[in-house]
Amino acid sequence: MSILLSLLILIITVNGEIEIQRKLFQAQQATIGQFPYVVALKMIIGAHFCTGSIIGEQWILTAAHCLNVIPPENFTVIAGTIRLTRKKMEGYAVDNVVVNPGYIRDEEQGNIGDIGLVKIKEKFNFSKLVEPIQLGLLQNSGSMFAVGWGRVSRTSRSPVLRYVEMVNVQNSPVCVNDEFRICAKSVTGRSAAVLCSGDSGGPLVDTTTGKLVGVNSVSWAQCEGGPHPDGFIRMEAHDTWIKSYVKDAVFE
Template sequence: MTFTIFSITCFALVASALGCGVPAIKPQTIGSKIVNGQNAISGSWPWQVSLQLPSGFHFCGGSLINQNWVLTAAHCTVAVGYHRVILGEHNRGSSVEPIQVKLVSKVITHPLYSSTTINNDIALLKLSSPVTLTPRISPVCLAPSTINILPGTRCFTTGWGRTATTSNPLILQQTGVPIISPAVCRQIWGQSTITDAMICAGASGSSSCQGDSGGPLVCERSGVWSLVGSVSWGRNTCDTRFPAVYARISQLRSWIDRTIASN
């Protein structure tokens, strides 16, 4: 037990020193919903980004992982020099929020991504210029490849995706969702459908939905938030009785690190 507490404390200190995963504005973590979600506190998920068309239409989410890179879903098919990365946004209907807008200079999709099976559903976006970090804009920590998240652990996903089958909110939404074991998830979705590069969460009355794709699934430990998943797929009807499926960051971590280091 002493070793476990020591390890958690060390992780928190290292994460804090690296400047990731510790929001300056603390999130409200009591409650539920994205489908059946709740409004987030403004600025409390500072790594959340909105991917938008030049018109301002939001089509996917993403996570800031350092000053130069955003992680999103490969199936979002972001285009260099065209799509916008919006950081620090809370209310998409506001014109006075201190947001930063970046273009994308490079899109690197996981080489084993399959649009058929939706396996390895992540892409890295290199920004046109470094982000200026503020209390409302800061990176999330990446889950280490060795992380073990127990089934039932309550984590959070955020986004501007549909809150019903037809409506997209202007205010950033959040929901707490339990991690589902791979065995249970395979029973629901099929043995061959759920791969080691996927992690499941939800089936608890709340879920991510269309428009949330690419956005974060984060878990907190000792005050530090780590990105454990990126919204990938689920039921077309956003049925909250079924778990949503996320790209598993721990499984893909080595590729992420190598790609950033070489680009």
């Protein structure tokens, strides 16, 4: 391992300014094929660091803050599995990354425009375990799933894909539902916030339509749980930008 890569992994682990991981507390383990569009972004030498969603033959949607510190040649995309401890996993080399030019990092008020795209060198081998998800608008029901490869505690990294049911939050002192953001909290458990390390960039899926309506961006609880909701970037605010790159993305 090069000294530069070793330092990069260390910085990602300990530097709060480049903290790019989020987790799912109080979550259930996914079953095989339940979320075939969910992928893990994993260091070539090291652990996974973010979650993403397949939205085209060669494209993954994730959070911008997952992509602005790690060169594309230093990570790979893992698809078609719910368990990152398998000896043989379907990995895809990264060709390029695109960060939303409107992205602004703001942990206090919530990141703005926090979405990015990853293009792989070869097309995905689509199957029952690997397939794209459509993008859409959040329906009035407000019932959603947040999915990710997050930690189960600060000291315990989960190799298993997990999900949690969430509901829309209309009133919060730190997160205002608007045309750019969705605020959501867990329907179970004692705390509202459930996201932290490993889940950044993961999808927020409308349980009514099965479409991706948001991208995991920020947790005001800082991985400890708490009364405040988690923040997701709305897809309808960025559909034109996404489709300018991903020609086969479906938005309805």
